[in-house]
Amino acid sequence: xRKIYEFDHYNFFSEMSELALKHNSFDLxxxxxxxxxDPQLRYYLKESADVLxxxxxxxxxxxxxxxxxxxxxxxxxxxxxxxxxxxNVVPCSTFALYTSLKSVLNQGDEVIVIEPSYYTYVPxxxxxxxxxxxxxxxxxxxxxxxxxxxxxxxxxxAIIVNSPQNPTGKIWTESDWNQLYDLIxxxxxxxxxxxxxxxxxxxGVEHYSSFHHPELRKRTFCIFxxxxxxxxxxxxxxxxxxxxxxxxxxxxxxxYISFSTNSPAxxxxxxxxxxxxxxxxxxxxxxxxxxxCELVKNTPLIIENCSEGAFxxxxxxxxxxxxxxxxxxxxxxxxxxxxxxxxxxxFYNSKKNxxxxxxxxxxxxxxxxxxxxxxxxxx
Numbered sequence: 001x002r003k004i005y006e007f008d009h010y011n012f013f014s015e016m017s018e019l020a021l022k023h024n025s026f027d028l029x030x031x032x033x034x035x036x037x038d039p040q041l042r043y044y045l046k047e048s049a050d051v052l053x054x055x056x057x058x059x060x061x062x063x064x065x066x067x068x069x070x071x072x073x074x075x076x077x078x079x080x081x082x083x084x085x086x087x088n089v090v091p092c093s094t095f096a097l098y099t100s101l102k103s104v105l106n107q108g109d110e111v112i113v114i115e116p117s118y119y120t121y122v123p124x125x126x127x128x129x130x131x132x133x134x135x136x137x138x139x140x141x142x143x144x145x146x147x148x149x150x151x152x153x154x155x156x157x158a159i160i161v162n163s164p165q166n167p168t169g170k171i172w173t174e175s176d177w178n179q180l181y182d183l184i185x186x187x188x189x190x191x192x193x194x195x196x197x198x199x200x201x202x203x204g205v206e207h208y209s210s211f212h213h214p215e216l217r218k219r220t221f222c223i224f225x226x227x228x229x230x231x232x233x234x235x236x237x238x239x240x241x242x243x244x245x246x247x248x249x250x251x252x253x254x255x256y257i258s259f260s261t262n263s264p265a266x267x268x269x270x271x272x273x274x275x276x277x278x279x280x281x282x283x284x285x286x287x288x289x290x291x292x293c294e295l296v297k298n299t300p301l302i303i304e305n306c307s308e309g310a311f312x313x314x315x316x317x318x319x320x321x322x323x324x325x326x327x328x329x330x331x332x333x334x335x336x337x338x339x340x341x342x343x344x345x346x347f348y349n350s351k352k353n354x355x356x357x358x359x360x361x362x363x364x365x366x367x368x369x370x371x372x373x374x375x376x377x378x379x
Contacts, residue, residue, distance in 0.1 A: 012346050013029075013030065013119060013342070013346065016029045016030075016330065016331075016334060016340055016341075016342055017029055017030050017340070019331065019334045019335060019340065020334055020340035023334065023335050023338065024338065025334050025335070025337075025338040025339055025340045026338060026339045026340065026367060026370065026371035026374065027340045028339060028340055028341055028359040028360050028361070028363060028367075028368075028371055029334070029340040029341055029342050029359075029360065030342075030360060031166065031228075031310075031311040031312060031360045031362055032233060032360075032362070033231035033233070033311075033362040033363070034362075034363050034364055034367065035231070035363070035364050037230055037231060037232045038230070038272070040272060040275065041230055041232065041268060041269075041272045044267070044268035044269075044271040044272050045264060045265065045268040047267075047268070047271070048263075048264040048265075048267040048268045049264060051267065052263055052264055052267055054263055054264065055263065056259060056260045056263070057089070057260045057261065057263050057266055058260065059251050059254065059255055059259060059260060060087070060088050060089065060247075060251070061087065061088060061089025061090075061239070061260070061261065061266060062089065062263070062266040062267060062270060063084075064266075064267065064270040065089055065239075065266045065267070065269055065270035065273075066084050066087045066089065067084065067270075068269070068270045068271075068273040068274055069082075069087050069089075069239055069273070070082055070083070070084055070087060071273075071274070072273050072274075072276075073241075076206070076207070076278075077206045078206045078207065078208055078209075078212065080209055080211060080212060082211070082241055083244075085244045085247070086241055086242060086243060086244060086247065087239060087240070087241060088239065088240045088241075088242070088247050088250065088251065088254075089237065089238075089239050089240075089260075089261050089266060090237075090238050090239060090240055090254070090258075090261060091236050091237070091238070091258050091261045091262070092225070092227070092236050092237075092238050093194060093196050093223045093224075093225045093227075093228075093238045094120045094124070095238070095257070095258060096221065096223045096238055096239075096240045097120065097121070097124050097160070097192055097194060097221075097223060098120075098124040098127070098128070099250055099253050099254055099257060100190075100192050100221035100223075100240070100242075100250060101124050101125060101128045101130065101158065101192065102128045102253045103246070103249040103250045103252070103253050104157060104158060104190045104246075104249070105125075105128045105129055105130045105157055105158070106129070106157070107129040108129065108130075108131060108155065109129070109130050109131070109155060109156075109157035109158070110130065110131045110132075110133045110153060110155040110156045110157060111125045111130045111131070111132055111133065111156075111157060111158045111159070111160060111192075112132075112133045112134075112135055112148070112151050112152070112156060112158070112159040112160070113125070113132050113133065113134055113135070113160050113349075114135050114136075114137065114143065114148070114159075114160065114161060114162075115134050115135065115136050115137070115347065115348050115349065116137070116141075116167055116168060116344060116347030116348055117160070117162065117347055117348075118162065118166050118194075118347070119346070119347070121160050122349055130157070130158075131155075132349065133151050133153075133156070134151075134348075134349055134350070135147055135148050135151045136348075137168070137170075140305075141165075141168040141170050141305075141314070142170065143176065143179075145179055145183070148180075148183065149183055152183060152184070152187070152189070154187075156184075156187065156189050157188075157189065157190065158189060158190040158191065158192055159180070159184070159189060159190075159191055159192070160192045160193075160194070161180070161191060161192070161193050161194070161210065162193075162194045162195075163176075163193070163194075163195055163210075163309075164195075164197040164198075164200060164201060164207075164308065164309025164310040165309075165310065166197070166310055166311075166312055166347075167312050167314060167342070167344065167347050167358040168307075168312075168314055169306075169307025169308050169309055169310050169312055169313065169314065170308055170309075171201055171205060171207075171208075171308045171309045172208070172210075173208055174208050174212070174213075177208070177210055177212070177213045177216060178213070180216070181213060181215055181216050184219075185215065188219075189219070190219050190220070190221070190246075191210055191216060191219055191220040191221070192220075192221050192223070193209070193210040193211070193220050193221065193222045193223065194223045195207070195209055195210070195222060195223060195224055196223060196224055196225035196227075196228045196229075196238070197228055197309055197310040197311065198224055198229075199229055199278045199281060199282055200228075200281075200282055200285050200286075200309050200310055200311065201282070201308065201309040202282070202285075202286045202289060202306075202307070202308060202309055203286075203308070205308065205309070207309075209222060210222055211241050217241075217243065218243055219243075219246075220241075220242065220246075221240060221241075221242045221246060221250070222240065222241040222242065223238065223239075223240055224238060224239050224240075224241070225238040226238060226239070226269050228311075229276075229281075230269075230272070230276070231362065235262065235265045235269075236261070236262060236265070237261055237262055237265045237266060237269055285311070285361075285362065288361045288362065288363070288365065288368060289306065289307055289313065289361050290306075291361070291365060291368055291369070292313055292359065292361040292368050292372065293306050293313065295368065295369065295372035295373070295376075296313075296315065296372060298372070298376045299372065299375045299376050299379050300319040300320050300379050301315045301316070301317055301319070301320070301375070301379070302315065302316040302317075302318075302319060303315055303316075304316055307361075311360050311361060311362035312358050312359065312360055312361070313358070313359050313360075313361055314344065314356050314357070314358050315341075315356065315357055315358070315359060316355050316356055317329050317333075317355065317356070317357055318355045320379060325343070325345070325353045326343035326344055326345050326353055326354045326355070326356060326357060327343045327345060327346075327351075327353075329343070329357065330342060330343040330357055333357070337374075337375065337378050337379065338374060338378075339371050339374060339375055341357040341358060341359050342357065342358045343356075343357055343358075344356040344357065344358060
């Protein structure tokens with residue numbers, strides 16, 4: 001009989017958003033921006049309808065978009081030189097992660113998941129015949145390198161890293177990537193590096209990619225998302241950086257899962273990427289983070305450290321309740337107090353209780369202000 005897997009993380013993420021809708025609550029639970037994309041990006045999508053044949057793009061992606069990606073990465077403040085043959089356009093980051101794992105895993109291989117982590121990681125491992133091995137971060141959400149080393153075995157085939165990280169907002173530095181390489185350099189271990197919030201690093205910090213590391217890039221599938229970059233999540237266009245050799249194996253599987261990616265959107269993104277202002281985009285999101293963190297000070301909720309990157313802020317709620325679990329508190333806040341969040345335990349396979357909840361600040365300023373002003377009054 002075929003085995004059916006149940007993955008409750010997805011159900012819980014959906015449940016919190018549905019609860020927010022049902023109870024007419026401010027929904028700060030999911031990282032789905034609620035504000036308009038740049039009109040210029042919409043213009044290029046309209047233009048694409050007139051200049052394209054609307055047929056399949058090549059397996060690797062639209063050549064114009066690949067060229068734009070190469071130029072975009074080279075122009076970063078931390079310049080990242082890549083070759084055209086190291087780029088692959090994909091429908092979304094989840095597809096990239098799943099297919100990267102499929103291209104390197106054999107039945108029974110172990111994959112290390114650094115927790116807290118996003119809910120798609122473990123299902124992607126299991127569905128590809130792998131065995132997840134969980135490595136929890138320390139209480140300050142920093143990597144415990146001794147703990148990570150102890151998770152590595154002769155069966156370890158890959159490690160999944162997310163930076164900037166969802167849900168904690170932590171960023172991996174050049175030193176972190178160096179330490180990781182020192183741990184795995186003597187084994188055939190691959191890195192799945194999800195860097196979908198790459199342009200959203202705050203406080204003067206520039207994104208440092210795993211692909212910057214001269215040795216790691218030989219064994220890395222590095223995943224980026226235009227949906228997150230342009231807050232156009234419904235477009236479903238992402239890209240992957242990997243060595244030519246790794247991409248050949250990746251494409252061998254890709255061609256049977258989703259041969260190519262949305263053609264009109266690829267053209268539009270190729271045009272828009274040449275004018276996209278990363279500085280301004282980061283400034284807008286950083287201002288939202290600052291606004292959120294400042295307004296939380298007027299509530300009993302505690303921010304121990306402001307998010308370093310991405311769209312999320314972790315908040316300690318124990319000033320309000322010592323007894324409720326983080327799941328109970330999240331539902332209470334959503335239903336009774338009309339502001340939706342996610343419990344940090346949703347990002348752990350063990351679903352272990354915590355002192356923390358996660359909010360998304362990728363929202364209109366007026367929504368952030370109204371939600372936090374409401375919490376100030378009711379908490």
